[in-house]
Structures are given as structure tokens and as C-alpha cells.
Amino acid sequence: MLRKILKITLISFIIIALIGSVAFFQFMYDLNSVSASSVGYNLSTQLTHLIDFGFDPQITSFSWITNMPEILDLFNNRDIQYFSDLNYTTGVDPKMSYPYAFSVITLPMIKSLHNSYDIANAIGENGIKFADPDWRIPFYMATNYYLGLHNKEEALRYYDLTSRTPGVPSTTQRFAINFSIGFGSRDYTKSLWETIRDTTKDEFLKERAQAYIDRLNDLDYLELAAKQYKNIFGVFPKTPDDLVSKNIIPELPKDPFGFNFIFDANGVASIDVAHPPVNLPFVQ
């Protein structure tokens, strides 16, 4: 009888000790853990967090696969599902950087979107705050400030941030460091687009960047032809058509964005923004 009582006591003690150890290590684990910071959760991201077994990155990645193409709807002037889905995508796992980076560089391409640069850069700010360090976010933001908003100071700030962000490719870093030197020059802008073209895996962005490069090359080409014209005829051509009619060049280069080229009084070529094309071959 006594033996049985002893046995039961021993077994109970062992079980309680094991449960206690389990609870103890759970407690120590919690003590040593840093709690995740809240990032403006709305109801659906909160619900997702509750039931997704910690698969936040996966849910965000899946969500992004359907989210990313929705940008085409924005281009075609249709609904703004992209933004509400982006809220969810970046809400579930705010650390995924690509959705932010993509938005920063792509949204300003939508001409129908008002304040697209500001919207894009606001998303970029969130990306810098919450996401894993990703050099593309400050880089694209700087590009927006430089090319879109003509804000040299902000562009400088963000190019500087780009050059200090871990993982930045060396060519981009060199480019970003030399920003102040090259500011405003066509060569600098061309190498900016070349950097974007060479570092992105996004085919759409690649084509876009190449289009800008082609346009800049066209402008260089036209200016070279204009100098030749001047050497022969003593004055700069009035329009690019003069170059063709006078057989300096065989035909006019076509702007990838469908705009017309014009000259100013000093033979400097540029885009005729006053007369945008009717049918855009490249969605703006």
C-alpha cells in the first residue's frame, strides 16, 4: 500500500516538475523576446495575424502576386484597388520591401494620378521606416525628386541614403555619390536610367528605362545633327524636319513616348510638351 502511494507521489511530482519546466522555459523565452512593433494595423491585417500561424511573409508575397498587376488598372484609368490591396500587402508583413519600391517608381508613371510623386514618395517613406533596408526605395525616391519634382535638396538626401544602404550595387553607389556633380546633365540622367534598367528584374520598368535612354540618345543624336547643319548652313535648324529635308539625316528618330522633338534657338533638342501626342504608343 505504502509503495503504491509512494509511486503515485513520485509520478505526480515528475509530471508537475515537467509541466513547470515547460512553463518556465516559455516564460524565459517571452522575457528574452522583443515584441513586434505595431504598424497601423487595420482589421483585416489583425485578423490575418491571428490566424496565419506566423506566415506573414508568405501571405504578403501571395498578396503581392495579385496586387502588382493591379497597377495596370490604374494606368487604364480604372479603379484604385491597387491602393487598398497595397495597404493589406504591406500591413501583413511590413518588412517586405519590394511592394514599396515598386510603388515608388511605378506610380509616377501614371499621368492620370494626381500628385503621383507625392503619393509615391509617401509610400517610400513608409518603406524606409518599416521595411528591410532596400537601396531601391531611397534610390527611386531620389529619382522622383530629381526628375519629377526637380527638388535637388531632397534628391541629394535620398541619393546619399541610397549610397549608405546595405546591398547597394557599387555602380549605383558611385552614381549616387556623384549626384551633385552631375545634377541637371543629360548624361547623368541617362546613366540614372541605365542604372535602373540594369538593376531591375521588372520587365516593365526595364522597358520604361530603356525608352528614356533611347529618348535621351535621340536628343543627343539630333543635337549632333544640328551642329552639322550649322557647320554647313551657318544657322541652327528651326525644326528637326529641316534636318531631314536638307539630307543631314535620313529620317527622324521616333520618340518612344510618341512626343515630337523640337529645337531651341541654340540647337538644343528637347521634347515638345506643349503638344502631347494624341495616341500614346507607350502608356504614360
Next chain:
Amino acid sequence: MSNIFIIAKNTFNVEVRDKIIYAVFGFAILYFFLMEFMSQLVLGELPMVKSFALLGVYFFNVIVALFLGTTSFYKDIERKIVYFILSKPVSRSQFIIGKFLGLCAVILFSSVVMGIDYMFLIYVVSHTIDFLGLLAIAMQFLEMSLFIAFAMFVTTFSSSILSIVFTSAVFFIGHVVSSLLSAASSMGIGGFKLILIKLMYYILPNLEKFDIRNIAIHPVQLPFLNFFFAFCYALFYIALLLFSAILIFKKKEL
């Protein structure tokens, strides 16, 4: 003592034959091509690729562990194979521990194969080697061991189907219980209800700590001490489950 090793070795041999080997290598091949495709959908964004890839490894191992944990031990009892074993000088505790270790060995085999597959995939996609991903897979293995111990524990007193249900339920609970606790405290639930939830939190297996996938995907500071705590947690919880299973099994009429 050596009986434990013998049972473990034979359990491994029994389970790994045919079915499981084909399943593991078959999945490894399928996995590689599926993940390659997924990586193209996200334009090769490495954190996203890693998230899918680690999920695939985890998902597969959960299925194998669930299957093994709920059927292997159960079949031994149901088909009276234990008659051969327990009529020999092998104690019931040796049998349970040996069985557990053998099943863990199978999961280890699966984890190693998938780990190599994962490394190869990440290398192909990004030309980098992801050591943290391997660590995440190692932690997943620890979680699966705990899972198997639980499945065996449940099998000692219930049928195969019930044990699948119980074990799956615990899998869900194990991952949800910590969010429940934080949701409860943020919603201001207090008093007795909170104590109840806290009790569940400490007693039910809390599997979130074995999920370091997020660390592999979004590199942050490694909480090194936490690995130690998680490891001890698993060790003691497995001891608790196996000890209880042995107690129940000793009383079981065969």
C-alpha cells in the same frame, strides 16, 4: 538501453522503405520546379522566394510528421506487432522512446533532403547561400519532434482518426495561442478569463517559438539565448509527453 536504439533503427527502416522515400524525393523534385516558378512570379525577390520555399519545406514535413505520428505507433498496436516486441525483454518505455526516436529520424531524413533542396534552390535563384534558412529548417525539425511526441501521446488512448483530429487541432492551437493571449490582453479581458487563457498559453504546446522563418526572410538580430530556451522547451515538453504516454501505455490492455 540498446533496445531503444534497436527499436529506433527498425522503426526508421520500416517507415523509410518505399512510400516515404518516394514521397520525400518526389516532393523534393516537384518542390524545386514549383518554387522556381513561384520565384518568377515575384520577379526573383529573394525574401519572397525564401518565404514560399520555407513554407514548402515546413508544409511537407508537417504532413509527414502528422502521418507518421498518428499511424505508425497506432498500427503497431492495432496489428498486434507489439506482441512480438513486448513478449521479449523490452520494456514498454523502451518501446515508446525507441519508436519516437525512430520517427524523428525519419523526419530528420526528410528535413536534410529538403534542406539541401532549399539551399540549391536559393543558390540557383540568387547565387547566395542561406544559412539562416537552414537554421529555420533545423528549428522546424524540433517542432516536428514535439509534434510527433504529441501524436504518439494521443495514440495511446484514442483511435487513429481521433488522434489525427487531436494532433491537427493542437497544431492549430499551438500557433494561434500566443496571438490569442496578446489579443486578449489588448482587448482588456481580465480576471478569471485571462487566467484561463494564460493557463492554456503555458500548458498547451506553444509552437510559434520554433518559427524562425521570419528571421531567415528578414534578417534581424539573432536572439541567441532564445534558441536555447526553445530547445529546452522542446526537450521538456517531449519528456512530459513521452512520460505520460508511457504511463498510459503501461496500463493499456493489449
Next chain:
Amino acid sequence: MLNYLNVTKKYGKRTIVDDFSLSIKSDIFGFLGQNGAGKTTIMKMTVGLLSQSSGEITIDGIPSSSKKSKEKIGFMPETPYFYERFTGMEFMKFCGELFGRKGRVFNSFALDLLKKVDLEKAKDFKIKTYSKGMRQRLGFAQALVNDPQYIFLDEPLDGLDPIGRREMKDVILGLKKEGKKIFFNTHILYDVEEICDELGIVHNGRLLYSGSVKNLCNGKPLEDRFIEVVHNKEIEKK
């Protein structure tokens, strides 16, 4: 010597084995009884798969379910199931390992056992492919891996064809010559008549008779006497 002392097994209110007492010194002993009489339960308690509700079972004075006793015991369960994906030889090796027996010496010993039960040809085939008779024979062979002194067989001849039954009985008689003690359960009277030195009649968990076949029969056919004994008990009960 195998000894049962006041062994009882109860499941709740049901009594499966009722105050079973018996001392066995003979070489081949048959437990005879109808299906559900409690024979298998008694054997399972003897080899340590079940524990008795009360009473003692000892082999040479030591509890039969102790580790020491188990080293001396071989057990063949009724309708044996195996790890289907093992071959016959692998299963034998596994069983041997549990006694700490392995290596070349044991392997040839195991091979001899398989030869004895006519499974040599099938030793490298997966058990999945075995017929019922082959499984019976493998079950018998594994009971001998530790060269046991005491061998317990539960319905060993079940599912064997006439030639198989003959061969199995010869093996059992051979084991007797080696000085081993064999105990087996059966409900087939003919087998008991043929090879047993003594028999015990089990009915509703009770021992109705134990002793030599001759003494029981007293000139009459075993079948008649068996029915008589059981019938009398039924009448007694009423």
C-alpha cells in the same frame, strides 16, 4: 517449471480468467478449450502482454513477465502480423537483436530456424508477399530466435495445410527432444491427442481438467470426453 497460482483476470465486472491454478512439469502441454475460453488471455499474461488482476505466474520461481524470464521465453501470437515491408530474414534479425543476438553466428542460426520451418526460399522476400501459412511459420521461427527454454504458441497450426501441420508437429517434437518445454493453445482435439504429454481444459476462464490425455480419455474418444467435461461443468453451474 511453469506455475499458475490463483490467477484471475477481470475487465470491470467481467471475469475472463477465474482463479486459475496449475503446475506444469511436462514437456509438451496443450491448453484446450473453445474459442473465447480464456486461453489466449492466460498466455498473454504469462508472456507479459497483460497483467493479471490477482495471482502469480512464475517460471522457475521467478515472475514470468520479468526481464529475466523473458530471456528464456519464446512466444508466437495468434494470427501474427509483421512489418510488411521487412523480409522474413530481416524480421528474424530484428527479433534476435532484441535479445542482443546479432552477427554472422546469429545469422546462420536464424537461417537454420527458417530452414526448419521451410521458409528458407522465401527469406529475402517481403513479408507482404507471404501466404497465411508462411506467416504462421515465420511467427513460429521468431519464437525460437533466443533458443528459449520455454516456448508458448497460440494456435500454432492455424492456417497450415496438412503437410505444414505435419512438419510443424515434427518440429515441436524435435524441440521436445532438445529438452525444451512447449505450451500451446488450440481448439483442435486431434493435435492435442497426437503430440501432448499433458493437457489442460479451459472453459469460461476456469481450469476444468489437467493431466495426461490417457487419464482423461479412459478408453473413450477425446472428443466425447471433452464435451462431457465441459457439459458437466455447465450442468454444475446451473
